[in-house]
Amino acid sequence: MNLITAMIEFKEVSKRYNGQTALADIDLIIEDSEFVFLMGPSGAGKTTLLKLLIREELPTHGRILIDDLELNILPQSKLPNLRRKVATIFQDFKLLPQKTVFENVAFPMEILGLSDEEISRAAKDMLEVVRLKEKSHHFPNQLSGGETQRAAIARAMIMRPDVLLADEPTGNLDSQSAWEVMQLLGKLNELGTTIIMATHNQDISSSLGNRQIEITDGKIAKDTKNTKAEKQKEKS
Amino acid sequence: MKTISRLTKTTFQRISRNPYHSVGAVFVMFLTFFVGGIFILISVGSNQVLNYFESRPQIDAFFKDGSSQEDIDTLEKKLNDTGLVSEIRFISKEEALEIYKERNKDDPLLLEFVSADILPASFQISSKKIEDLDQLASIVTKEEIVENVVYQRDLVQTLSNWTKTIRNIGIVVVVFLLITSVLITLIVISLNISLHKDEIETMRLVGATEFYVRTPFILEGIFYGVMAAVLATVFIWLLFYWVSPFLEGFLADIPILPIDQRVFLYLFLAEGATGIIIGALGSYTATRKYLKV
Numbered sequence: 001m002n003l004i005t006a007m008i009e010f011k012e013v014s015k016r017y018n019g020q021t022a023l024a025d026i027d028l029i030i031e032d033s034e035f036v037f038l039m040g041p042s043g044a045g046k047t048t049l050l051k052l053l054i055r056e057e058l059p060t061h062g063r064i065l066i067d068d069l070e071l072n073i074l075p076q077s078k079l080p081n082l083r084r085k086v087a088t089i090f091q092d093f094k095l096l097p098q099k100t101v102f103e104n105v106a107f108p109m110e111i112l113g114l115s116d117e118e119i120s121r122a123a124k125d126m127l128e129v130v131r132l133k134e135k136s137h138h139f140p141n142q143l144s145g146g147e148t149q150r151a152a153i154a155r156a157m158i159m160r161p162d163v164l165l166a167d168e169p170t171g172n173l174d175s176q177s178a179w180e181v182m183q184l185l186g187k188l189n190e191l192g193t194t195i196i197m198a199t200h201n202q203d204i205s206s207s208l209g210n211r212q213i214e215i216t217d218g219k220i221a222k223d224t225k226n227t228k229a230e231k232q233k234e235k236s
Numbered sequence: 237m238k239t240i241s242r243l244t245k246t247t248f249q250r251i252s253r254n255p256y257h258s259v260g261a262v263f264v265m266f267l268t269f270f271v272g273g274i275f276i277l278i279s280v281g282s283n284q285v286l287n288y289f290e291s292r293p294q295i296d297a298f299f300k301d302g303s304s305q306e307d308i309d310t311l312e313k314k315l316n317d318t319g320l321v322s323e324i325r326f327i328s329k330e331e332a333l334e335i336y337k338e339r340n341k342d343d344p345l346l347l348e349f350v351s352a353d354i355l356p357a358s359f360q361i362s363s364k365k366i367e368d369l370d371q372l373a374s375i376v377t378k379e380e381i382v383e384n385v386v387y388q389r390d391l392v393q394t395l396s397n398w399t400k401t402i403r404n405i406g407i408v409v410v411v412f413l414l415i416t417s418v419l420i421t422l423i424v425i426s427l428n429i430s431l432h433k434d435e436i437e438t439m440r441l442v443g444a445t446e447f448y449v450r451t452p453f454i455l456e457g458i459f460y461g462v463m464a465a466v467l468a469t470v471f472i473w474l475l476f477y478w479v480s481p482f483l484e485g486f487l488a489d490i491p492i493l494p495i496d497q498r499v500f501l502y503l504f505l506a507e508g509a510t511g512i513i514i515g516a517l518g519s520y521t522a523t524r525k526y527l528k529v
Contacts, residue, residue, distance in 0.1 A: 056441060056529060083443035094438040098253050111444045113239050155442065 461511020
């Protein structure tokens with residue numbers, strides 16, 4: 001009997017866009033506080049899988065569960081709660097262009113109706129962590145690619161979400177900045193946040209030794225967790 | 237309360253950080269309200285001019301000599317009972333003489349042999365609606381005590397046709413302008429919101445509720461509507477203040493000017509209410525399709 005409670009579960013999930021298969025028959029369990037890499041070439045279905053987890057898209061077939069929330073049948077009114085629980089670092093950053101860096105990072109706390117003092121303290125701390133304190137009053141179009149990415153990371157992390165989805169968060173960064181981002185994500189994971197990171201960067205994923213799920217043509221081609229389990233089974 | 241003050245702050249931030257957008261939106265709405273307001277005022281003014289002209293024609297019913305006061309009173313009651321009469325004025329023989337003297341004061345020869353005895357007493361009858369004059373004329377013509385009825389039927393008929401046509405055209409123009417104003421305002425608001433489509437989607441994806449995303453847009457729409465209404469009313473007021481001297485000369489005896497200042501207040505209230513309703517409803521519906529994320 002499996003006693004581990006799965007935080008995220010995909011059950012025979014498929015997603016099709018206009019007849020094209022983006023994901024096919026995905027069965028996947030990601031446990032609480034895991035740090036998982038989603039690997040695979042562009043167009044393999046990594047971003048689609050992440051979109052399904054914040055209900056930006058609905059699966060064509062199958063069920064997706066996060067704890068006891070079944071995303072397929074989650075009413076529209078519950079989406080804000082889901083998206084506060086599952087934060088995302090978007091591949092295209094999605095910073096709000098009319099807001100400053102500070103206001104962007106503070107936004108997830110603002111919508112919860114927290115006090116100005118609380119928001120200000122947390123946003124300043126978070127900007128300090130991502131080394132953007134000096135740029136807090138700049139607008140996104142005044143930032144470099146790396147700075148924009150760090151601002152997007154700060155916004156996703158500020159609420160200490162239960163799950164953090166990161167879509168190519170090191171894509172635009174030089175190697176040193178990329179390692180800094182990985183350290184940030186690592187710290188957050190140590191604090192208990194489940195992290196699912198889509199990346200092309202084989203160096204980063206291999207060197208950390210975390211679970212890697214490789215997606216090719218919308219299917220799971222390799223899952224290192226299963227490989228390890230099989231190897232252990234063979235040994236015993 | 238904190239949320240509302242935060243959303244209001246967000247609204248004014250958005251307005252001040254997009255100055256060209258905001259000025260553009262207010263300007264387009266101002267122009268439509270300005271033109272619409274002027275046409276409404278012209279329409280109301282024309283209606284008053286028409287009312288004035290319609291109240292001019294009257295029936296003069298001249299009484300036979302020796303008609304008793306009782307018969308005259310009975311006729312007056314009968315006419316009032318029709319509900320069609322706006323005013324009945326009794327002109328006695330003496331008053332008729334005064335009127336005659338006034339009209340011919342420059343011609344002493346005509347005044348010489350005229351006395352009150354030879355002039356008949358009469359009723360000057362005005363109707364509430366110009367088209368009812370015909371019916372009133374037929375009532376008084378049948379009366380025993382009435383000797384003669386003077387009533388310019390053709391002129392009244394022509395005037396009635398003209399006023400009806402002018403009123404109908406006025407209604408069509410005002411309705412057309414109102415519909416155009418509403419549509420232009422809705423398009424301006426929708427365009428403004430479509431420019432923020434990605435922003436709306438992002439806010440939803442980071443956990444904002446529909447209320448939190450939508451409210452600043454609704455407040456922004458209301459702000460544009462109210463600003464446009466204020467500017468339109470002020471400019472219309474200035475315009476009428478400027479053209480009043482010319483109009484006074486042109487309109488002469490027609491009692492329209494000076495315009496009651498309350499008219500501008502009502503105009504502002506009407507335009508302000510329209511601005512608020514269209515601004516709010518337009519923003520509400522325009523954000524709806526982007527909130528489905």
